[in-house]
Amino acid sequence: MSKSSTIDGLWVGTTESKPYPALRRVEEALQLIKRHDALNYSRIIRHLDRIWVHLLPSAQAHYDRSLNACVLDERYVLKDAMTLEQLASTIVHEATHARLEGWGVQYIEAMRTRIEAICLRRELNFLTNTPDSEFLRDEIVRTLEWSAADRDFFSNKNFELRRQDGEIETLRYLNAPNWLTRWATWLIRRRRDRASVSKGS
Secondary structure, three states, X not given: OOEEEEEOOEEEEEOOOOOXXXXXXXXXXXXXXXXXXXXXXXXXXXXXXXXXXXXXXXXXXXXXXXXXXXXXXXXXXHOOOOOHHHHHHHHHHHHHHHHHHHOOOXXXXXXXXXXXXXXXXXXXXXXXXXXXOHHHHHHHHHHHHHHHHOHHHHOHHHHHHHHHHHHHHHHHHOOOOHHHHHHHHHHHHHHHHHHHHHHHO
């Protein structure tokens, strides 16, 4: 089951249960963008078809090309420390991915560091117009610095490792039976061991 709404033609949906707090937070974040940055808001409406909130093992948020969607992890949206400014900034970031994809810039391994830098700078541009966001701006500047220094973070290998670890954390979040979590952990370790042996041979 899912719950959705449409805001200025943009579909916003969630798989969470009533009273749909994540959906409400996304709606409020969109209104924050609309209120403080008309240009970025128009780009979100133009370049995204939907914003989708559900459990996302691979990341806190990402751009799904097949859905032309900003996909947000439910836990990320609802965490206690999350502010509307940070959530709005994340939406701006993922909409920038959509915009770049629309220009034919594909998210391939060799381009990822540069693409992420573009998206982070777009976040900075948005936050410049947003009150009470100095801490977030400083955080993004630091992220730009370490991502430039640690290009391996965006490698295919590390993306896959984060996805696998995220699957285990998602099972725990869902209170899956211990046997299922143990089996999934064993399977992931086995795959990693096989990959290491294959690479070493």
